Amino acid sequence: MKHKVYNWLQFNQINRCLLCLGSAAGIAECICTACQEDLPWLGSACRQCALPMPESGLLCGHCQHNPPAFSQVVTPFRYAFPLDSLIPAFKYQHKLTYGRLLAQLLLQAIVHHYQEHEQALPALVIPLPLHRARQAQRGYNQALELARPIARRLGLPLDRHILLRQRATTAQQGLDAQARRQNLQGAFVCRQPQRLAGKHVALVDDVVTTGTTVNEASRILLAAGAASISVWCVARTP
Ligand SMILES: [Zn+2]
Numbered sequence: 296m297k298h299k300v301y302n303w304l305q306f307n308q309i310n311r312c313l314l315c316l317g318s319a320a321g322i323a324e325c326i327c328t329a330c331q332e333d334l335p336w337l338g339s340a341c342r343q344c345a346l347p348m349p350e351s352g353l354l355c356g357h358c359q360h361n362p363p364a365f366s367q368v369v370t371p372f373r374y375a376f377p378l379d380s381l382i383p384a385f386k387y388q389h390k391l392t393y394g395r396l397l398a399q400l401l402l403q404a405i406v407h408h409y410q411e412h413e414q415a416l417p418a419l420v421i422p423l424p425l426h427r428a429r430q431a432q433r434g435y436n437q438a439l440e441l442a443r444p445i446a447r448r449l450g451l452p453l454d455r456h457i458l459l460r461q462r463a464t465t466a467q468q469g470l471d472a473q474a475r476r477q478n479l480q481g482a483f484v485c486r487q488p489q490r491l492a493g494k495h496v497a498l499v500d501d502v503v504t505t506g507t508t509v510n511e512a513s514r515i516l517l518a519a520g521a522a523s524i525s526v527w528c529v530a531r532t533p
Pocket residue numbers: 312313314315316317326327328329330331
């Protein structure tokens with residue numbers, strides 16, 4: 296296991312910062328320290344949905360009135376510059392190097408979160424699925440590209456066959472809350488629920504915007520027998 300981790304780091308080793316092209320020799324994350332400090336770190340946020348808030352440890356109004364199906368969102372960043380260019384480039388322009396960087400930063404946030412809160416790690420990692428047609432068109436699923444190295448580094452099993460997207464949905468952008476929920480109705484299906492039974496599951500996605508999509512996927516996983524869901528994502532939209 297250790298040997299594999301070492302190889303993975305070596306494989307990603309480049310000497311230039313991905314963001315400013317300055318020297319980043321010997322830095323596993325592929326970005327220099329100054330660029331890392333400039334990233335839009337989340338800071339205080341709602342303890343359930345990670346919505347940025349003035350104080351940490353509180354629940355936002357939405358989570359108080361309509362508690363989401365997932366228990367928590369673990370994320371390092373607010374969705375702001377430069378993530379609003381890195382993530383779309385990773386998602387739509389095949390910039391898989393950015394994907395490795397984002398996975399590395401998310402992994403650090405996960406390790407920190409579970410240590411700080413003294414929580415046990417989930418028993419299973421599930422990437423948020425894309426519909427077959429969308430994945431064929433894109434060539435990869437960005438959530439899987441993030442989930443795979445993270446699961447490997449944490450030594451957790453990853454399963455990308457339990458949760459499927461059986462219906463292609465239109466983009467959620469521009470829809471109001473009710474239309475978003477309707478758009479997602481019947482979008483996810485759970486296969487082989489016996490593999491989920493009683494397990495704490497990590498659901499991985501790139502960005503959580505309103506949380507409607509990860510909430511619907513979490514609902515399906517809980518209904519299929521999962522004990523609880525933690526959402527892991529690179530960034531949260533304020
Ligand atoms: Zn830099």
